[in-house]
Amino acid sequence: MNGYGRLFVGILAAFVLSWVALILVPLNQVGNLMPLEDQVTGDMNPPALSGLAQRGSKVYAANGCASCHTQQIRSESGGADIARQWGTRQTVARDYLHQSNPNLGAMRLGPDLANLGADRPDLNTNSGPKKKYDAASLHQLFYAPKSVSGSSHPSYSFLYEKREIKGIPSGMGLSLPVGFETEEGKEVIPSEDAKALVAYLLSLNRTYALPEAPVKP
Amino acid sequence: MNCSSDIQFEGCGEGNLDRSLQGPLSLLFLSATLWLVVSSFIAAIAFWQLKFPGFIDYQCAIQNPYFGWFFDLIHQGLNYGRAVAASKSILIYGWLVQGFLGVAIWLTGHLTQKSPCKAGSYFLLGAIALWNLGILVGVVGIFSGEASGFAGFDFPKYASAILFVAYAFIGLGIGMRFAMKRCTKSTPAEWYLLGAVFWFPWFFAVAYYFVFCKVVFGVMPALVHAWYIGGLEVLVLGSLAIAALYYWIPTLLGVALNRVHSAKGAFWFFAFLGAWTGVRHLVGGPIPAWMITSSVVAGVLLLIPAIMIANHQMVPLWSHWCKVKSNPVLWYLATGGISFVVWVSLEAFLSLRGVSAALRFSYFEMGVSAVLEYSFLSMVLFGSIYAILPKLTGKELPCCVTCCSKCQFWWGFCGIITYFTGTFCAGVFMGLGINFAPMAFVATKNLASPFFWLSVVGGAMVLFANLIFVKNVAATLLAACCNSNKEGCCS
Amino acid sequence: MSDHSSNQSNENSKHQSMLPTWMYWFFAVLLVWGGAYLMRYSGGFSGEIYDESTVTYGPVKGGAAAVEDPKVLGARVFKANCAQCHQVTGLGVEGQYPPLAGSEFVLGSEAHVIRILLHGMVGPITVKGKPYNGNMAPWKDVLDDKKISQVLTYIRSDWGNNATPITPEMVAAVRKQEAARTASWTEKELEAAPNQLPK
Numbered sequence: 050m051n052g053y054g055r056l057f058v059g060i061l062a063a064f065v066l067s068w069v070a071l072i073l074v075p076l077n078q079v080g081n082l083m084p085l086e087d088q089v090t091g092d093m094n095p096p097a098l099s100g101l102a103q104r105g106s107k108v109y110a111a112n113g114c115a116s117c118h119t120q121q122i123r124s125e126s127g128g129a130d131i132a133r134q135w136g137t138r139q140t141v142a143r144d145y146l147h148q149s150n151p152n153l154g155a156m157r158l159g160p161d162l163a164n165l166g167a168d169r170p171d172l173n174t175n176s177g178p179k180k181k182y183d184a185a186s187l188h189q190l191f192y193a194p195k196s197v198s199g200s201s202h203p204s205y206s207f208l209y210e211k212r213e214i215k216g217i218p219s220g221m222g223l224s225l226p227v228g229f230e231t232e233e234g235k236e237v238i239p240s241e242d243a244k245a246l247v248a249y250l251l252s253l254n255r256t257y258a259l260p261e262a263p264v265k266p
Numbered sequence: 267m268n269c270s271s272d273i274q275f276e277g278c279g280e281g282n283l284d285r286s287l288q289g290p291l292s293l294l295f296l297s298a299t300l301w302l303v304v305s306s307f308i309a310a311i312a313f314w315q316l317k318f319p320g321f322i323d324y325q326c327a328i329q330n331p332y333f334g335w336f337f338d339l340i341h342q343g344l345n346y347g348r349a350v351a352a353s354k355s356i357l358i359y360g361w362l363v364q365g366f367l368g369v370a371i372w373l374t375g376h377l378t379q380k381s382p383c384k385a386g387s388y389f390l391l392g393a394i395a396l397w398n399l400g401i402l403v404g405v406v407g408i409f410s411g412e413a414s415g416f417a418g419f420d421f422p423k424y425a426s427a428i429l430f431v432a433y434a435f436i437g438l439g440i441g442m443r444f445a446m447k448r449c450t451k452s453t454p455a456e457w458y459l460l461g462a463v464f465w466f467p468w469f470f471a472v473a474y475y476f477v478f479c480k481v482v483f484g485v486m487p488a489l490v491h492a493w494y495i496g497g498l499e500v501l502v503l504g505s506l507a508i509a510a511l512y513y514w515i516p517t518l519l520g521v522a523l524n525r526v527h528s529a530k531g532a533f534w535f536f537a538f539l540g541a542w543t544g545v546r547h548l549v550g551g552p553i554p555a556w557m558i559t560s561s562v563v564a565g566v567l568l569l570i571p572a573i574m575i576a577n578h579q580m581v582p583l584w585s586h587w588c589k590v591k592s593n594p595v596l597w598y599l600a601t602g603g604i605s606f607v608v609w610v611s612l613e614a615f616l617s618l619r620g621v622s623a624a625l626r627f628s629y630f631e632m633g634v635s636a637v638l639e640y641s642f643l644s645m646v647l648f649g650s651i652y653a654i655l656p657k658l659t660g661k662e663l664p665c666c667v668t669c670c671s672k673c674q675f676w677w678g679f680c681g682i683i684t685y686f687t688g689t690f691c692a693g694v695f696m697g698l699g700i701n702f703a704p705m706a707f708v709a710t711k712n713l714a715s716p717f718f719w720l721s722v723v724g725g726a727m728v729l730f731a732n733l734i735f736v737k738n739v740a741a742t743l744l745a746a747c748c749n750s751n752k753e754g755c756c757s
Numbered sequence: 758m759s760d761h762s763s764n765q766s767n768e769n770s771k772h773q774s775m776l777p778t779w780m781y782w783f784f785a786v787l788l789v790w791g792g793a794y795l796m797r798y799s800g801g802f803s804g805e806i807y808d809e810s811t812v813t814y815g816p817v818k819g820g821a822a823a824v825e826d827p828k829v830l831g832a833r834v835f836k837a838n839c840a841q842c843h844q845v846t847g848l849g850v851e852g853q854y855p856p857l858a859g860s861e862f863v864l865g866s867e868a869h870v871i872r873i874l875l876h877g878m879v880g881p882i883t884v885k886g887k888p889y890n891g892n893m894a895p896w897k898d899v900l901d902d903k904k905i906s907q908v909l910t911y912i913r914s915d916w917g918n919n920a921t922p923i924t925p926e927m928v929a930a931v932r933k934q935e936a937a938r939t940a941s942w943t944e945k946e947l948e949a950a951p952n953q954l955p956k
Contacts, residue, residue: 067541078804110415113347
């Protein structure tokens, strides 16, 4: 074996060592996780994602939502995520079991969304009464972000269709606040993508208990 | 083994070598440069939307009866999320990977003294065209809403497949030329170059399999993606940049590297540690702690080879400061070489537990990746391209180009420092704000706001420097092209 | 060629040491720090520990499994399988299905109640002084030892009942003892069977 042969073996070894340690072993540790049964309610945790939410996860990825929003709660020693009430416990591998892209994110220009669908205080101010976000408020944020006070969210109005009302209104039209209403005789209808995205966002709820993620009292 | 006899035996002159590479590499460097500017513009549009989210607004556009569809298209394609994904992907695959592949092809020719035959030349041309086609398809894919959602690996499945095929041709060519080389005594530049040429397809293939083939759901794709990005940053792009520095510094200075017999040790440290660094991007994330911790430790220990490499490369530059001052190519290389150590230190610092609690997910990370992408990789690439171009065209750089390259350097250098200062301060304020739970989340952005403007100024300076670079590359290639047909038409 | 000039000068510079002395010290410090950091924050290389500050040397604290409550689990088994006849209230149906609340069979011998569940019952039976005559199916092939123990523990503790819990081991022992039996029990046969759990 000449000098290049030895060099090649070394190059291969450097790659294979890291591949075994950081891909193969993790695959064995977190690649075969199963949902766990909740002993009180009998629910499976994490709950399966609906087909619509699964599609919404792709819309989320394709529109780069992850470039501003994370979906991961760090442990209490790893940041103020829990203190901000973004979550009640650290998120763990099992939480993302059903997602083809976990959309973990790497920037927090917007708040963390790991528990958007749970009973929670307002995400932006982390105060106020606990309540669930509803689909209408999310649609309003995406279609006309300026109508939501204090928001610097970009507009995703291309996910909505504005059309003439022919006959009876469809009933699916967005109800927009004063100053942002659509013209007379028109309504704004969310596209399938918009509905899927909202269904996905409302499905984000990692408040159930898992043994590997103890909740500190 | 005596190498010089081998080279004489081949009997392949340097001029001949450069002539056979001229066509493919001109295409490659020109397209890489164009992608750099495209990426900068898209990044500028994206950045602007951070402050003015409604600046390409659908609401007003829809009322325009003639161009409504056009604004609609722009609004969809250049919406912040998609624009960020597109600019990052173009920067990585269009500019950095492509540019460094060009440098690698050129270095391979000169290190092995093998020039491709005519068919090989056309083959290379085809592969480069295919690579650019892959990027074009990928960008259109991202704009039309098919991004994968994994930052830095955003191109849709089909575009990534095209890139892989195109790379296979280029990588195979480089590998074969090294396999044919008779002399087996190798230099540091060759180790890093060969390493990168092999590592890239391996990392890419594993990432492709896990991200696109949907074999495993859950956090595995995210883990593989982080691992891939680490491999790409350190082992592929970092390696190629280091190879270029190992080649250019002694060549341009005409002196030996400092304490270079420790280079082999540095290389193996670099190779084995570098492959582990990617997972630190997930500090605090939902994967078992040991994976992150071992990656953090590998990232900190990467300082060992980084300091050794800098010691080989930077000490001769320091001791021949006069030569450095007179040659703008060396300005770029010196900045790149120092930035490598700076970047390794910054990443190591950011990944530490206490620090990442505050600074992760903030603007600070944007600043650190700018140090990598611009201050280290791009600077080395600018220097290498300015050094290769005259050899490729067989003529000195036109006078105005040399002059403009100095101008470009100062704009870029001051730009990146301004940008980094801005993002650093903005990141620290924003990060500390987010980490202080009683403060409302929306209020943390106001803390960062003044410094954000500083980074906008820095980014604009970098954009301007990139424009000068495009002009320089185009002018050089145009001058060479005209002169070879008709003497002096471009004067 | 540059690479050759650098090769030659390699030999010229052989007298130089590999690295400056301060680097050796610095690298040694880094390596020691790296080892310590890895030891402290690697969570024992377990796939179940996500918070890297979890201390894993000494007695293991992190990742404690959730405690299973047999009564809660048993309630679910009961609702799914038994409540149709014995009712959620545990009061049964007059004349057909005997009550479980306060039943002397449920609260009595552990061995007997396990036998009833394993093989079922046929024929008339008197519970709390009232006659009942409904058949009970055998459950030995439907529920495993753990589920049987859970549901028994549950019925022995709800509706005011207060008898000792049944463990899966007890069920396994009885199942083994009566392995040959295929028919359901009658009240008479049950009275004849041993009262105590098999050793």
